[in-house]
Amino acid sequence: MPVSQHTGEVHESTHDGQPDRRQLRPAEVSLRFANVSMHFPDGTNALTDVSFDVGNGELVAVVGPSGCGKTTLLRVAAGLETPTGGSVAADTSDMGYIFQDATLMDWRTVQGNVELVAELQRIPKAERSVRAASAIASVGLAGFEDHFPDALSGGMKMRVSLARSLIMEPSLFLFDEPFGAVDQITRETLQQELLVLHSQRRFAGLLVTHSVTEAVYLSSRVIVLSPRPGRVLADIEVPLPYPRLPELRFEPGFVELTKRVTHELGSER
Ligand SMILES: Nc1ncnc2c1ncn2[C@@H]1O[C@H](COP(=O)(O)OP(=O)(O)OP(=O)(O)O)[C@@H](O)[C@H]1O
Ligand SMILES: [Mg+2]
Incomplete structure (x- = not known):
């Protein structure tokens, strides 16, 4: 970016x-x-x-x-x-907002949570997956894609929150x-x-x-x-x-x- x-x-x-x-x-x-x-x-x-x-x-x-x-x-x-x-x-269209608590959706996996913002922006599924994989890797969570938030530590949840914004590559x-x-x-x-x-x-x-x-x-x-x-x-x-x-x-x-x-x-x- x-x-x-x-x-x-x-x-x-x-x-x-x-x-x-x-x-x-x-x-x-x-x-x-x-x-x-x-x-x-x-x-x-x-x-x-x-x-x-x-x-x-x-x-x-x-x-x-x-x-x-x-x-x-x-x-x-x-x-x-x-x-x-x-x-x-x-x-505002090129902005990521990281809240104090990670505000993850408990019923979505790490992958699902990271893809959320891209989904809302109607980015096609195939591209979403590629972007999510890259964002998840860049916050050190590769291998945790299928985990649910309950199974993550506080620090890991924060990384997911960061990845969720990173996927849109905001400036x-x-x-x-x-x-x-x-x-x-x-x-x-x-x-x-x-x-x-x-x-x-x-x-x-x-x-x-x-x-x-x-x-x-x-x-x-x-x-x-x-x-x-x-x-x-x-x-x-x-x-x-x-x-x-x-x-x-x-x-x-x-x-x-x-x-x-x-x-x-x-x-x-
Ligand atoms: N929608 C609102 N309506 C009325 N008052 C509000 C509203 N939002 C925030 N406030 C008030 O504005 C002041 C500033 O709130 P804010 O949440 O920005 O503080 P903060 O510096 O982030 O505090 P903290 O460090 O505790 O998170 C507080 O007195 C809060 O009660
Ligand atoms: Mg505050």
């Missing part, structure tokens, strides 16, 4: 509810939030004036306290919510705390696998996480949100080269960045 294939066709929803199709600068930006605010009808103010871009092929992490609007931000990016202020520009992924429900060792394995997949496929990613270490380890920028209503407290560059290897977590430059993010996170409590 070369980045240059990104069409630049965007879905843009504005606070007046009028969808607008515009051309983003395709070589640069996959997702753009411009002064996004979200005020729910019950009075909850979830986001205020959030602006930042995710460049093509870039991994950007979002951290912020519970309830500050992180999931809302992803839902707005995916076009599932229309912001009450500002606008978001992204190609932008939204990740909502994808590794929150697994143990630390599995989590670090999955982080490494995500980096390998990213180096192969060069998708852009917006990754919500509670873990400052995970945010810095995976991303090239960390957006720090304030307590609700979430607004951008800091947009911190992570100038550490890829590929990243686990030992990086102990290096002074890495530790310094995690301190900085933690400091920004705590600055409005």
Whole structure:
């Protein structure tokens, strides 16, 4: 999925509810939030004036306290919510959304779950099978095609969820705390696998996480949100080269960045 294939066709929803199709600068930006605010009808103010871009092929992490609007931000990016202020520009037809829990269908096998999105997109059966086999192999689950979700570990379920989106080869992924429900060792394995997949496929990613270490380890920028209503407290560059290897977590430059993010996170409590 070369980045240059990104069409630049965007879905843009504005606070007046009028969808607008515009051309983003395709070589640069996959997702753009411009002064996004979200005020729910019950009075909850979830986001205020959030602006930042995710460049093509870039991994950007979002951290912020519970309830500050992180999931809302992803839902707005995916076009599932229309912001009450500002606008978001992204190609929603070329987007993968990885939910916090793997949300697999218990009655479908691994193969059946991975084929689901392709089925909804009416991709013919033969092509679906080929794409599913490739996606399943790329998340390390070859041999488990006929297993049902009940027979999988939490980490394996998350891999299936990833494969289900990978099958459409999106150029932008939204990740909502994808590794929150697994143990630390599995989590670090999955982080490494995500980096390998990213180096192969060069998708852009917006990754919500509670873990400052995970945010810095995976991303090239960390957006720090304030307590609700979430607004951008800091947009911190992570100038550490890829590929990243686990030992990086102990290096002074890495530790310094995690301190900085933690400091920004705590600055409005
Ligand atoms: N549809 C909705 N209607 C009203 N309020 C909502 C709606 N969706 C979310 N909220 C509220 O918006 C705020 C932000 O919710 P959101 O789920 O985005 O937070 P979050 O940062 O993802 O939290 P967590 O880290 O716990 O997952 C919360 O107060 C939540 O109750
Ligand atoms: Mg959330």
